[in-house]
Every structure is written in C-alpha cells, then in structure tokens.
Amino acid sequence: MIKKLLALLLISGYSAVYAQGQFPPAAGQTGSTAIARDSSIIQSWASGTELVRGYIQISDTSVYSSGSNKATFGHPSNALGNAEGISTGVVSLGDGGMATLTFDRLIVNGPGADFAVFENSFGDTFLELAFVEVSSDGINFSRFPSVSLTQSETQIGPWDEIDPTQIHNLAGKYRQGFGTPFDLSDLEYNPLVDVNAIRFVRIIDVVGSINPEYASIDSQGNIINDPYPTPFNSGGFDLDGVAVINCNVPNTVLNFTELPLTHNSFFLPEENGMFSSGPLNFIYEAGFGSWSGFSYSNRVSLTGEYTNDQFVAATSGGMDGDTTNFAISYVSSDWMSGTYDPIPSIINVANGQAVSFSGFYATNSHMAYITLRDGTMFNKKFGGVTGNDPDWFRLKVWGVRADNSLTEIVEHYLADFRFEDNGLDYIQNDWRWVDLSSLGEVKSLNFILESSDSGDYGMNTPAYFCMDNLTVMEVQGPFIANPLADMVVNVNADPIDINLDNHFAASGVNPTYEISDNSNSSLVLASITDSQLTLTFALNQTGSSVITITSTANGLTVSDTFTVTVSSNVGIDQVEKIRLKTYPNPVIHSLTLEGAKDSEIRIFNSNGSLIFTGKSTDEKTILPMDAYPAGIYLIQVAGIYGNTTIKVSKK
Template sequence: MKKNLLLVLALLISVSFAFTQSVVSFENLSLEPESHYAGEDGQGGFDVDYLRFYNSFTDWGGGMSSWNGFAYSNETDNTSYNFTNQFSSAAGSGVNNSENFVVSYVDADWMNNYEPIPAIMKINKENQEDIIPGMFLSLNTYASLYMADNDLYKTEKHWFKLKIVALSTSSYFGTQAEFILADYRSDEEDLHFKFNDWTYVDLSWIEIADSLLFYIYSSDSGDYGINTPGYFCIDNFADTYPENIPEFKTDIKTDYYINSGETVKLNAFVKGGVQPYSFEWSNYEVLDQADSQTPIANVTENTSLTLVVKDAKGNSKTETVNIWLDATNISENKTFEAKVYFNQNNILNIDCEKEINSLEIFDITGKQIPINFHKSNNVNIDLSFLPQGVYIIRLSDGISSYSTKIVK
C-alpha cells in the first residue's frame, strides 16, 4: 500500500512539472557590464534555453547602424532621454533587480504604409501542451521619457499597445491578445498609467503556439507610422503570477447623448489587475466590434447595453451603458418650446409659455450638473461656476419635453 502511494505521488509530481514550462530569466546570457547585444555579428538572432529571438542588424558605415527585432541588455540608465539610450528598461534593471533582460524594437515597413514589422520569438517546447503562465513587461527608457516629455501623452490623451499574435507552425492554431503599455485617455487621472515598472501579464492563452509575433501600435501616429519610439522589454518569460497584483480599476462612461443618424464611440478604460483584458458587450448587432474596448455604436432608438470587463486573473466589472437618442434634437417637438440663453453675468435664462416642471443640465460628456430651481415659466439660474463649453438643457412641463444645446 505504501509503495502504491509513493508511486501515485511520483506520478502527480511528474505531471505538475510536465505541464509547467521553466522560467527563462536571461541571466545565463553573457554580457560586459552596461552593454547589450542586438545582432551586431549578423547571426540573425540569439537562443536562450528553449527560446529563439530573431533580429536584423545593418551597419551603414561611418558609425551608423540600425536594428529591429530583439536584443538583450544589462544597461541601467533610465534617466537619459536620447535615441542612443535604446537598451535600458524604464525600471532601471531586470525583474527584482536582476541584471539581464530582453529589449524589442518594432520597426515600421516603409514599403507597406508604415505598418509595424513584427518582432518574432520562437518557442521550442519539448511538450507542446506545456503551459506558459506569463511574463513581465516594461517600457524601455527612451519610449517612457518620450511619453513624459512636455506631458505629451497626458495632454493628448494617447495610448500605446502591444499586440501579440500566437501561432502554431504544426497545426492551424492561431490567436492574439492586446496589452496596453500606456494609457492616458480617461478623464480620471488615477486611471492613467504606463509600464515604467516590470508588470506581469498572462500568456496562458497562447496554448500550443510555438511562435509569437509582437506588434506595436499607438494613437500617437502620423503618415510615417507611430511617432512614439516602438520599444518594450521582456523578463522572466514563463514566470508564474507574482504575489502582489495592482488593484483592478475601471472608468466606464454610462450615458451618451446623440442625435438621430449619429454614431458614438463607447469607452471603457481599465487599469491594474493582470492583462490581457476582455470586453464583452451585449446588443452586439448595434456595435462594430462587440469585444472592443472602444466600439462604435449605431442605434435607431434609446438603447441600453451591458458591458462586462474582465482581466486574466478573474477580476471583473459589470456596467450598464445607455445611449440616449435625440437628446439634443428639437425638430421633432413643436408643442413645447423655450427660449434658452446666457446673459452677460453667466445667468442661464429660460423663458417658456408653459410652466417648467423639471429641468436637467448636462455637460457634453453626459455628466449631470446639480442645480436648484422653482417651477415657473421663467427660470434664472446662476451658472457662473461652470467652465466654458457646450451644455445640454432638458425641460419638461410634465407632458412634453424640450432639449437643446447651449454654449457658455
């Protein structure tokens, strides 16, 4: 009996090891202090454990060279903002202050509308069923300081994403996921972030893939591709979840006001947890992409949608999103009209033949402005505390309603 128990225990241990791939920390790669390797020897890449990283290096002469794909480095300068500082992580070291890490540069294809040229990694697993739990990502110093220069990303509400396409060369398997490495789109500054520190992301979704293709995209783009330097860093490939995971937070706008015939972009901003995030919208028939973070909606009536946002660790947030049609269109309602205007003292004046029973004021984002008023056919409200902008006024006499936009 004891022998059988020992045999079962041995089998269980062997199974647990068979399905978890070993961590690649890159510490066994040889480098001089404060140096890097980016394919200068023309080998087209480098191998470490069961991984193959590809790169392309060109020596143009006169001290000029270029590269793309993957490099490895132990450089630690995370304060110098210049093009030559390509090979340091924004964190200033590897994970847990280790020395070595991988740097990737995703170049643009000038012969193909400046689409990104993917950086390619090959995974040579002995057992295709082995699980790759995840890895750590960070920005490199050059990209991070570019985003911070004159508060560019914050001012322009930019984002910076890494897309990973996972393929199997021995089957028809293929899938992909996106990772947001920087995001400044939310109106809530607490939701702004960039991967300045090593941040864990989930890779269990790649399943039996043996090849990973890495693409960089950004809202900071022009006629010649993205303007933001297209770099990111990798360390501790196939590592398991760390003990400390950043708090999962969301900023989901719940009310949109549009006119008939207009489309509207819906927004769901997320921070923390473990990427990749998933977005599941109901009423998919009114959306261009029902799994998008920012789908475009096209509705013909007032519509409510349910959004479920999840991260890879199981955190989730469910929210109801309303699209109000014709909230500012007065052409359909001729039975109840009003004269709405600001005077020179920023007093909102509303003159109406009928008594106004209800009055609501919204800013252009759909946020309601708290006010106090008394039922009357002539209303005066001091709105001098509001900033300049466009506001939506909704009135009702209890039977009919009237809506209009007004500029302060």
C-alpha cells in the first residue's frame, strides 16, 4: 500500500516498543539478513510477470478506489528489473493478489540465500507481507515455511506497525531498498519441484485480517496479522522486484528491444521475408496489401484505421511497459484450397540446430479483444446475449524436431467462456505465460489460432496474437551448491572422505568430477572414486596444498578450489576453516574474494604473464574481470595465511 504524506508524517512522530522476537531484526541492525538492492551478490532480476490483482478489501467487495474494487496501482513492469527502492515504483497486488515471475536464468539451491524479494515499506515496522512460492514447471509450486509471531487478538490497522523480529520467511520483512532473502534449502522436499532449476517465483499477498473467514495462516497454524483493511488502489503487498542470487547460466530472452522502431510504430511486411531476433528467424509473407506470419510493434495509439490498429496489443505495449516492443502474428487461412484451414506462423532456429524453449508471454491484439468483447456484424460477442454460450479462442503451438517429427501440441486459451460459473469467463488483456518446456529440443515452432466462432469460410475471430519474452534455454552446466571449505589437519591425520555431490549439483544429470590441480601432491594425495574425494596425507610432513576440483555436466564445467594445511599445531583430525573463498567460478563480470584482507593479489593469464597486481584492504574484495578475454587465469593471494593460488575460468 502506498502511503499518503499525511499518514507518513503522523506515524514518523513516534516509534513503538516491542519485545524482541526470535528472528533477524530490521535492515541495518546487527544480525539482519536484509539484502540491499545494489548488493554485489545479486546476479539478475525478474524479466517477466503474470499478475492477478486482488480486491482492495476482500471482506467487502463493494468498496471501490480509483474506479475499481481491485488494486490498480502500478504497472506489471514495475515488478521487473532492478528494485527502485522508492514508494511509487511498484505494482500493488491487493488482498490475496499474486504475481508469478520468470527470469533470464534458472535459480539454483546454492550457498546461502538464493533470491530476494523487495517491497516498498517506508520504515522498518510498517510491513505488508506476502507468501513466497517457487516452481520448476509452472504447475507444481512449493511454499516457503513462514512464521508470524505477531499477536492475533487485536487487528493491526492500516497505519499500525509490526516487529520484524517476529516475522520469518515472509516477503516484505524489510523496508524499501532491502530485500527479504529466501533459501531454497528451507523448502520441504517436493519431488515435483527441482530446486536446482527454479523458473518461477510466485508472490502471494497475505490478507492481514484476523477474521478467520479471510485470514492468512502461516506454516505453524498462526493467523498472520498485518495492516488491514487497506481500501486503496494501492492496497496489499507492493512488489518492487525479485533479485536472483544463486543461478545457472543466462538463457536468451527475446523481448525484441533490438528491432528498429520509432515510438508508437510498427513494422508492416511488404514482401515475403523474415526478421531475426537472437538465434531465431521469424517468418512473414506479404503482398497485395496484406501480410501474415510475424511482425513487431510498439504501437499504442488507436486511429480507427485497420492498417494501424491491427498492430496494437490489448496490453498497450510489451512486457517491459507501455510503448515497448513486442512481436505480433497474423495467422492466415488456406482459402486457395478451399479448406480455410489455418496456415501456421513459423519461427525457425537460424542455424538449423534444435534448441529447447522455456516459453513465452502471450496476449490478444486490441482488435481481437474488442471484437470478442463487443461483437460486430461479422463476429459474435463471446458468451452471446445471455453470457452462457461456451465460446473459446485458443492458440496452438507445436515444434518440429531435428528428424522432422512433430511434438505434442501446447494449447493456450486467449478467451474462454466454457465455465459453468460465468464469473470465471475471460477475454485476455494481460500478458500470460505459455510454457513450451514439454516440447523438448526443436528446430522450429508453429503457431495457429482456432475459435468457436467459425463458419464455412474459416474463423470469424480476428486471427492475431501478441508475443513477448520468448525464452530459449541454454545448455545448463553444473554449479557450486556448497563451496569446498579450506581445512587445517594435524600431521599424520587419517584420510578424509568428502562427498562431492554435497558441494556440486546439476539439474537432470549427475555431474562427473576430476582433480584439475593439486599444488603439493607429495603432501596431500587426492583421488576421486565416483563422487567421493579422498585426501591422504604424507607421513611426518607439514605444509599446504591448493586443490582444484572440476565438475562437468552437459559438456560444461565449474571448478572450486580449497586449501589443505597440514600442521603440527592442531588436534588430531581437527578441521578448521581458513578464511579465503572465491566466487563465482567461472566468472563473467566480477570475482569476489572473501578473507583476503591485507593480502597482495596478483593475476596471471594462461601464458604466465602478470596482468594485475594490487592489495586488498577489506575482508571482501571485488576484482573486475570484464576487461579480460575468456580463458583461464591464476589468482595469487599472499597474506598472513601464506600463499594461495586459485585457478579461475573467465567466460
């Protein structure tokens, strides 16, 4: 809920006193787990969302604000990209409303927090909360076990406060600019959710009412008491962004921004051809003043002229907001043969190789939307006069495999009036996800439209649909789930076994392992059998060895390096952590060193040439790697714990 200035001034005049709860405190306080929106651990942000708004007062749906009884504040695109950390750059969910977000990469169960959710609270104690769920397939979701220890005897009013130390695993725990972290390790095991391949994060507003008829319940059976009612157009949880922390390789998300268009315009094909975006070719045909196949647009203005208005989406722009680019397709019919069957619109992989698609967002064109809603002399109004006609308008998608066989068909209803409850009937005017992961690897996609409003000459419904954020999956490699810890052992210690499956992971395949470097194999003998690493120590010798383990999956690799120190100053088999840690490896932009304070740092390329030298003065050091070409680099750290050399792969 966006606060009014008067309320802000009233509240800022006092602060409540709470008994300290058992969970981490507000941002900036000792022990807080809040993640700043500009934190270096953030790798990416949500790139797409499907939004379902809730009522502004679920207990009385006759209450309206700004012309609606549902939340209307903000645009869905406000939930995408970097969190702004301000009160207004958000989208409000309303009571029980939800946003399901997608990303340009898979979220994985790595060390610590895996992602963070940002809300817009202006203070540490005015908190609007939300449940958080994740899914790998968009169908089966797992909810994070949440706890609210806030009393539930007295309703917290719209301007009252909550102690964050009594809140756990609920989004909105921290003030604007700071995200609530979520660790996939907290989830109960669900065989239908792959925590190493999360594609969807769902945020569901907590209805703060303590009335059991409307109340939200935490994982321990407690009623969750938060500000209620909030009968404003900005009611409910205000989503500012979702940040990705632990992830796999970036996928290719086509949002068509690179295609050349002036503001409020479109591309009108005039001859047969194609346009390209990312690794794909979008086919179109044109002639005699008409076109079919694919085009692209950012048109929002309606002029009443068919040529212009056919390129307007029902959403008034792409996923990234009004006037942003999107693709649009017109599916023609086979009138020449007399069958009037739809002729597929086609997308080809440019190099002819088969790839996997995650999915895309679809919506109606404005022309199709108003035709379905109102009807014309050529097209029926969906639902008919009574609203009971079981009308439908659907998109069908299938793929062509490398051997030219066809995949199963994926269906998506752009309008559906087949429900027994007419209140569930809809004509889509928002972006909704169409999942294509079930198609497997294909070299082309085919799209057709079908409608219940069809006659002897084919479909009467305008045969348009709009597309955005078509996502091509890259080959997913292994990742470090739990970094190998440096260790100190006593001289003549017994061999140590380490299960590498506890430290590396991959989705859908079992990674393999090898020892890619051992700087002192005469001191520490390292061997791998299946997934077990065994360290054996030479008799009566002390010193250290730097060992690098490389994991391989799907032809991709990731490496982790740790140091083993053999000393006569520790108890038998005592293992301690040495402070140096490095991540990510492989690195794309910046390499983080932890525990290198007061150390000399040198970087060597694969030819052995010294290309960087410097000194670390902080516990955490960021090394920019953008300027260096892809390849292998050696990071040498010399400090109070001796010399350590780490092999790093630069992508």
